Every structure is written in C-alpha cells, then in structure tokens.
Amino acid sequence: MKIRAFLFFLWSCLGVTAQNEVINDSIMVANWYNHAVENSDRKPKRAKLYLDTIVRFVDSVKHHKKVNNKFIIKRLADAHHFLSYFERRESNFDQALLHAQNSIKVKEEHHLYESLALSYHQRALAWMSIFDTNEAFNDLIKAEQIANQRNKGKQLLQVYSTLGTLSHDQNDTINAYKFYRKSIVLADSIGNNYQRASSYANYASFLRKVGRMEENFPYLKKALELHQLSNNKIGIESDYFALGVYYRYVNQPKESIKYFKKAIALNKELKSDNTLPYRYLELSKVYVKIGNYKKAYETYIKYKDVLDERNDIEKVRRMSKLEAGFELEKTKLKDSLAYEQKLILTKATLEQKTTNRLWLISILTLCIMGIAVYIYIRNRQKIKEQAYQNIILNNKVATKTEEITELLKETIQHIRSKERIAENLQKLSTEKEGANLKSIIADLNASKSDNAKLMLIKQNIEQVNYEFIKKLKSKHPELSKTDIEICSLTRIGLSRKEVANLRNTSLEAVKKSRSRLRKKMELSADVSIEDYINSI
Incomplete structure (x- = not known):
C-alpha cells in the first residue's frame, strides 16, 4: 500500500512539473519570436539569430520527447518560413x-493550413532563385489553390x-501584366x-524591365x-536603388547618384554583403556617364574590394559548414559506440542479478x-527557470493594461485570503488540538507556495500576451x-485541463x-475557439 502511495505521489509530481515546463517553453519561444519580428525590418541579422534559436530549441526538445503544443509548433513553422526569406536574400539558396x-x-x-499558402509561395521564390521555373510554377499554383480554398486574399x-x-521571366508579358494588375487591385x-x-x-520592377520607365x-x-x-528598411533600400536606376x-x-548613395549607406547599415557590391x-x-572618370574608378575599386571580401566570407562559410558536418558525424559515431558498450554492460549486469528474489530487486x-x-x-526545471528569469529581466514589457493589473490584484487577494484563514486556524489549533484541524492547516500552508508559482506563471503569460x-x-x-x-x-x-489547473x-x-x-x-459551430484566437 505504501509503495502504491509513493508511486502515485511520484506520478503527480512529474505531471505538475511537465505542465509547468510546457508553459515556460511556450513563453520562451514567444519571447524569441516577438524579438525576431521587432528586428526583422531594421536588424535582419539579429532577427535571424532569434529565429535560429527557436528552431534549435524546439529540435532539441523534440529529440527527447514529442512536442504537441500547437503554439510552439506554429512558431517553429513560422521560424523556418522567415529563415527561408533571410537566407534567400543572402543568396544562400x-x-x-x-x-x-x-x-x-x-x-x-x-x-x-491558415498560412500554408505562404510557405509554398516562399519555396517558389527559392526555386526561382536557382532558375527552376517548373518547380516554382507548381508551388505557386499550389499556393493559389490553398489561398482560394481558405479565402486568404492577403x-x-x-x-x-x-x-x-515568373511569367515575365518566361517572356509571357501578357500574363505577367494580368497577374501584376490582380495583385495591385487586391x-x-x-x-x-x-x-x-x-x-x-x-x-x-516589371515596368522597368519592359522599358516603360515613365509608368514605373x-x-x-x-x-x-x-x-x-x-519602417521596412530592406524595402526602402531596394526602392532607393530602383530610383537610382530610373534617374540614370x-x-x-545628380538624382541618380543621390539615391545610389542612399542605397549604399542603408545597405551597410543592414549589413547586406550580397547586394552591396x-x-x-x-x-x-x-560617374562614367557624366565623365567623372576618377570617381568612376574609385567606386569601381570599392565594388571589386567588397565583391572579393564577400567571396572570401562565402568560402569561409562553406568550409565552416563542412567542418561542422564532419564534427557531427564524429559525435554520432562516438555516441553509437558508447551506446553499444552500455547495452553490453547492462545485459551482463542483469544476467548476474537474476536470482530468486528478482521481484524485490525490480521494485x-x-x-x-x-x-x-x-x-x-x-x-532541469530550475535551470530553465533561471534562464527564463534572465530573459524576463532583459526584456521587460514597458507597459501593462489596467485589466491585467486588476487580474493580478484579484489573484493576490485570493492568496492573502488563504493565508489569513491559515493564520486564524493556527490560533484556533492552540485552543483545541484536533487531528482534522491540523490537517486543514497543513494543507492551506502548503498551498501558499503553489499559489506563488501560479502567480509567477500568470505574470509571464500576461507579459507575452500584452x-x-x-x-x-x-x-x-x-x-x-x-x-x-x-483566451x-x-x-x-x-x-482545457491545464487552464483549469492554472486558474485553480x-x-x-x-x-x-x-x-x-x-x-x-x-x-459558428465549424470554427474552433483555438483557431479563432490564434488568428487574432
């Protein structure tokens, strides 16, 4: 009977710990994703770092257990989507x-399925970058079908x-014009x-390519x-460059030089090494066109220097990938050998310990x-909580709504009410010693720490969902x-069960x-609350 009670207690503790771990994982992933969105237009390299952190974190968790949290899974898919965009812009096709x-x-x-069309569209852009027009066209048609089915006009x-x-690249000017006009109308x-x-x-860009400069x-x-x-600096830089081409x-x-210089300055700020040359x-x-050959020569030298530097960086990057792959294969081989040795030792140990008292040893x-x-x-939970606390300290939300403050006050009042009950019962216990009374006091006192944990979780959730x-x-x-x-x-x-536990x-x-x-x-009956809330 005591063994059963102990196992039940152990199972309960593991369940509570796992639940809190899921909540904390969701908060960390949400924080990383929010930072990626904030930096996507102004500091793309930093945004890319946050997105890569999400992918590596979720992959490491999936290595140990199955991830079923829909919020985390959605953020993983979004992280891959935006990483594809950044890699394509850096020519890592x-x-x-x-x-x-x-x-x-x-x-x-x-x-x-709500954003599946966007991912097919992103893959089509990657296919276009390596000039595989057939694959690109197939993905775009698939994206169009999904967007129409889900009524996703944007x-x-x-x-x-x-x-x-894509139609213009295939010299189909009529269809190119038709699709561009549909896009403009929408x-x-x-x-x-x-x-x-x-x-x-x-x-x-299409109008410039077909020579209709004034219309462009x-x-x-x-x-x-x-x-x-x-404040989309990537788009602004591209527009500056296009205006430079137009004015030339x-x-x-003079206008052409002004906008080319603006594009170069912004390009340096964004650290877009692939387009700067x-x-x-x-x-x-x-400069050649206006006869300023000195400036033309100096600028051309900068073009060659930046291009050579970019090519050198690309070589180093490729070598790093090869070295990383080699190290990974070595690690896998070591892990495999260690695992086999561990299996052999475990088998030998089990054979030596097989006696008539096997049932006792097993328990x-x-x-x-x-x-x-x-x-x-x-x-492991303590380490995660410490890491999470560091993130919270560095990324405090500047403002909180009055509704959230009132919600926290209600929670605090609820906790204090329990504490006052425990104190009053404690006073009463000194007058009348009763086994049931002592049990009640112990239960109420034990709930203080649980309430404090719930308070911390609620505060973190409210910050993320501001x-x-x-x-x-x-x-x-x-x-x-x-x-x-x-919500x-x-x-x-x-x-639903986790919500009930968290709200007591x-x-x-x-x-x-x-x-x-x-x-x-x-x-309506065919729309789930979860899908509707995630769409807001």
Whole structure:
C-alpha cells in the first residue's frame, strides 16, 4: 500500500512539473519570436539569430520527447518560413529551399493550413532563385489553390505578384501584366502598408524591365512611401536603388547618384554583403556617364574590394559548414559506440542479478529510477527557470493594461485570503488540538507556495500576451476579465485541463466559460475557439 502511495505521489509530481515546463517553453519561444519580428525590418541579422534559436530549441526538445503544443509548433513553422526569406536574400539558396520545405512539412503534419499558402509561395521564390521555373510554377499554383480554398486574399495578392514575375521571366508579358494588375487591385482593397508596398515595387520592377520607365515612376514612389511608413528598411533600400536606376535612365545623374548613395549607406547599415557590391557597380556607371572618370574608378575599386571580401566570407562559410558536418558525424559515431558498450554492460549486469528474489530487486530498482528521474527533471526545471528569469529581466514589457493589473490584484487577494484563514486556524489549533484541524492547516500552508508559482506563471503569460490582449479587447470590448484570461491561456497552447489547473478551478467551469466565450464572439459551430484566437 505504501509503495502504491509513493508511486502515485511520484506520478503527480512529474505531471505538475511537465505542465509547468510546457508553459515556460511556450513563453520562451514567444519571447524569441516577438524579438525576431521587432528586428526583422531594421536588424535582419539579429532577427535571424532569434529565429535560429527557436528552431534549435524546439529540435532539441523534440529529440527527447514529442512536442504537441500547437503554439510552439506554429512558431517553429513560422521560424523556418522567415529563415527561408533571410537566407534567400543572402543568396544562400540551398538553405532557403531547406527552410521553406521544413515550414511546409511542419504545417502539413500538424494541419496548420491558415498560412500554408505562404510557405509554398516562399519555396517558389527559392526555386526561382536557382532558375527552376517548373518547380516554382507548381508551388505557386499550389499556393493559389490553398489561398482560394481558405479565402486568404492577403496571401493571394503575394502569389499573384510572384506569378507576374515568373511569367515575365518566361517572356509571357501578357500574363505577367494580368497577374501584376490582380495583385495591385487586391493590395489596394485589403492589403496593409507592407503588402501594398511589395505589390507596387514588384509591378514597378516589371515596368522597368519592359522599358516603360515613365509608368514605373509613380508606383515606385508610392512603394517607397509605404515602406517608410512601415519602417521596412530592406524595402526602402531596394526602392532607393530602383530610383537610382530610373534617374540614370531619364538622364538626371545628380538624382541618380543621390539615391545610389542612399542605397549604399542603408545597405551597410543592414549589413547586406550580397547586394552591396552591385550598388557600387551601378554608381560607377553613373560617374562614367557624366565623365567623372576618377570617381568612376574609385567606386569601381570599392565594388571589386567588397565583391572579393564577400567571396572570401562565402568560402569561409562553406568550409565552416563542412567542418561542422564532419564534427557531427564524429559525435554520432562516438555516441553509437558508447551506446553499444552500455547495452553490453547492462545485459551482463542483469544476467548476474537474476536470482530468486528478482521481484524485490525490480521494485527497488523502479523506486530508485523514479527518484532519479524526479531529481533530474527538477534540476532541469530550475535551470530553465533561471534562464527564463534572465530573459524576463532583459526584456521587460514597458507597459501593462489596467485589466491585467486588476487580474493580478484579484489573484493576490485570493492568496492573502488563504493565508489569513491559515493564520486564524493556527490560533484556533492552540485552543483545541484536533487531528482534522491540523490537517486543514497543513494543507492551506502548503498551498501558499503553489499559489506563488501560479502567480509567477500568470505574470509571464500576461507579459507575452500584452499585444494580443490589446487587440482582443478592441475587437470584443464586452469580454470580462475571466474571458480575457482564458483566451490568453488558450493562445499559448494550453489544454482545457491545464487552464483549469492554472486558474485553480474545475474543468466543468472552464467548459462553461468557453461556451460563453463562443456566444460573445459569435463563432459558428465549424470554427474552433483555438483557431479563432490564434488568428487574432
């Protein structure tokens, strides 16, 4: 009986620890992804570092256990998607193709169809970079079908724009014009500043390529204005370069030089080593055109120096990849040999210990292994909590809403109320010693530390979901504080049971709250609350 009680206690502890571990993992991944988004337009290399951290972290977790948290899985797919974009911009086309393929694989395996069209579109762009037009066209058609099926107009406009580019590359000017115009119409009707800017810039590029320079100019200027409004420095740099090309064509060399210099300065700030050499080359051509051969020569020398430096970096990068691959294979071989030796030793040990008292030894071994696993998980959790605390200290959210403050006050009042009950019962116990009374006091005192843990988890969740809560209140102002809290917990991928445990309430109460939420949000029966919340 005592052994059963001990095993039940051990199982319960492992369950609580695993639940808290899932929550903390979600918070860390959300923090990394938010930082990647913040730096994507202004500091792409830093954004790429955060995205790579997400991929490596989730892959390391998947190596030990199966990851079912939908929030983490979605962020993994998004990280692969944006890494494909950054690698393609740096001309690492093999890596771009690999990340796009991984994004599609994750989304299809876990039924994340809402943004699947974007990943097929991203892979099409990678195929186009290596001039595989057939594969690119197939992926674009697939992306168009998915976007139409899911009624994703904003995704569809990007697909149309790229179909225009691909049609032009295949000398199909009629279809190119048709797809570009579809993209422009959709962008003007439903697109945001970023998407409109992208559509205008792509259409302007098409017009320049077919020699319609004067028609290109208003679309190019509009693209620059929209990129500046969204502070998209990558787009701004590209627009500056395009304006330099335009002004050189219309014989306005001063304006051409001005915009080429702006493109070079911004290119250096973004550290875009792959495109910088060609900015210098085009500027050198302008100096030749106006007869300033000294400047033309100096600029051409810069072009050659930067190009050589980029090629040297690329060689080092390729050698590093080869060395890393070699080290990985050596590590795998060592691990394999060590594992085989461990199996042999384990088998020999088990054979020596096979006696008539095998059942007793088995129970003892099971208990020892359980305690060891428990200690290991606890130590691992402490390390993760310390790392998480460091992240929180470095990345505090500047502002918090009044709703979140009130929610925290209610939680604190609830904890203090329990503490006052424990203190009053403690006073009462000195007058009347009773076994049941002592048990109640012990239970209430033990709950203090649990409440404190719940408080820390709630604060972290609320910080991560600050922007989400802001949008949710704007869209549904009639939601109560309890509704908002349940939406926040659902958004990071917690199950109904986990929400009930975290809120210290019953599973039935959570189900009723979700039912009220569905009515307030006016959701139809075929739309799940989780999908709707993740789409906000």
